[in-house]
Amino acid sequence: MRFPTASSPFVHGGGAVDRVMLQVLLALVPGTLAMFWYFGWGVLYNILICTGVAVAAEAAILRLRRRPVRATLADLSVVVTAWLLGLALPPLTPWWLPAAGSLFAVVVAKHLFGGLGYNPFNPAMAGYVLLIISFPTEMTHWIAPSVLAEVRLGPLESLRHVFTGVLPEGLAWDALASATPLDTMRTQLLMNRTIEEIRTSPLWGDFGGRGWEWIGNWYLLGGLWLVWRRVADWRIPAGFLGALVAISTVFYLADPDTHPFPAFHVFSGGALLGAFFIATDPVTAASTPRGRWIYGAGIGLLTFVIRAWGGYPDGVAFAVLLMNMAAPTIDYFTRPRTYGHRSPGDLEP
């Protein structure tokens, strides 16, 4: 009797890319719900617009590249990219902002480099950085979290504002708007006020901005689950947050008047979302165990540097892209020592 032949192994563990992506999406649910709770319908519209545009763009470019459309979309990586970008954008922002961002993320940052697995830069962060460089005003128009807001827009009012820019009768944008805690911190520090003075504002909670500080916890929850499921390598968030805490502690201890305490850094802006969901994107991160420590720590340090001295209130996106560039080099210099070899990369047999 004859049988087919193939190369071993003949059994597979059952892991799959779409399952990895699905778990990332699941882990995003608590953080997303928290964002929705604090910032309202604009959050969901951002995610929906980003996802819609990203999926359509990926379908179109796959057709152009003559690649299987349905099978590739089913890996869900494009949804993860769109979702992350949507969470990073200010709610109630005009529709074309998320649309432009995700178009750039999918077409330029992902597919012009060869699609999933070949892109050197994190697509969501590339889209985010394009937007913050091109449309700095729109990108800093944040709204106040629900604990501070005097008015909230319903689903239809939000939708109308997103697509037409029209607010309900008698409501001015200023009634909704509020700078982010990082932005406030930055502007006030530039006005030579001390942290103690800044923190007297009702904007501040126990360790971050009111409302804001709790969103981070929900991201942390999802992130820890990802780490537990081993979808995300724990070394990257540990390196990222560890370095961020370490360097902010040093500066806080040296000069507590002009440098906020470490917990503020961790629970503000994109730090927790970035540490667990963005920096852990395996395609663009370092891949060796030691390399992932260095890669994560590099992002943490750069985030602090950009927040403290850079021109933007938050630095996670830039830090991620900068470390994306460094990832191949980090990998090269952090090769593990192979079994039976004296040192990593020794050229002896």
Next chain:
Amino acid sequence: MYAPGEKLWHFHGGIRLDGQRELSTGRPLGAVPLSAEFVVPVQQHIGQAGDVLVREGQHVHRGQQLTQVREYIGAPVHAPTSGKVIAIENRPVPHPSGLEGLCVVIEADGRDDWGDARLEPLEDYRALSPGRIRRRVRKCGIVGLGGAAFPTAAKINPLHEQRIHTLVLNGAECEPYITCDDTLLRHHAAEVVEGARILMHTLGGPERCLIAVEEDMPEAYEALREVLGGTSSGSFRLVSIPSIYPTGSEKQLIQVLTGREVPADGLPADIGVVCQNVATARAVYRAVVHGEPLIERIVTVTGRGVSEPGNHLVRIGTPVHEVIAHAGGYVEPVQWLLMGGPMMGVALHDDAVPVVKATNCLLAARRGELRAAGPVLPCIRCGECVRVCPARLLPHELYRLARAAEFDRAQEYDLFDCIECGCCAYVCPSHLPLVHYYRYAKSEIRDLERERQAADRARRRHEFRLERLEREKRERAERLAKKKAAVSHKADPERKKAAVQAAVQRAQARKAARGDTAPTED
């Protein structure tokens, strides 16, 4: 279940696999009846094949030596039963390539007669020199029965400076489904231990012998404990190790037991360790004490594609389909017929191939029994392969380099340290056939190396020829120059004058002489 005081180490990575061992351990050890025809490949081991000693039509006894090896790394093969050699020809052999190999085909006469083929029993092996035992082991064609089939005599011949301190007996099956070593230990633990004593004597008496079985082999452990009279007896220690694939791989097992790594450019003996499979130890015992060459082994016949999975004593050379038939035949639809386990086994293209010395398991997997890898996606560099690689390689980088045909760089990333255990491919969420890429890259590199050597030879030959032509030209030129010099000596005016003068003098002398004896015209 760890032996008291025995510290264990870990190797990097590895995976826990569903052992599927109950499938084949439920039935008692069987024996496949004698086949009508045996096909004995002359090459069943690593190293050189021997020269065939028999001719077609010749009658052979059971255990009669069929080939003779000249190389150090090599092993003879023996007749599995008595009968007539009906052919010496190429037949399909169990090899991943599906290629044929030279085989001695024996028609059994049913008498299963040893004749005078059994060697003299050497019961008092302690009185023998290690060299004498090694010669016996070599003569009996014993090779590693764990699957690698490396000639045992060469493995138990360490250099003096290697100073062997530990003999490791490998009873860790490690691949799912395979239970032949488990079965062997349950039935023949005493012979295994006796074989180990012979090996200890041959190795010049190492300090200790570690017998390793996996934690999910309690019956085998118990059988050994009974034979040894405890988990520790004299220099023998019984060790139960965690079932983490591939802990049965020699290098990983040594790391688990001793905490030391075998140097990449060396052998276990370089760190004072010799590792032998438990079935090999028993074969050594049978060869030395009973004078029996290696003509049978225990084979696990398993998978949901056979109706009665179990373990059987099988003569080497028995066609695979007869072994399957003895296990109740196939349960269709059978997807794969594997020799070995699902992680590192070889897919047999035809069940007419014979059982060889390395056949530890025949696995007939029904369709859907082994979860197949799904459609291939691009590598997302998730690092799962890095986490599980027992050689601590970067499998995803090796894949990238192999795909890009960057073979030099693949070697820089220690491609040849890959043991092809398949852990990386097992966990890959992109379902990449990673091991296949490494095999491809390795064979490409070997081919390039061969080509390079051939080109080197050709170049050296060419250079030598050029040099020879150059030398011949030079020598010719020199000869010419010498001749020319001689001619130009003649052309020299001084010499010319002298020559003329000499000629004149000669003439005058002649004249004078003539004048003496005869009148001149003057």
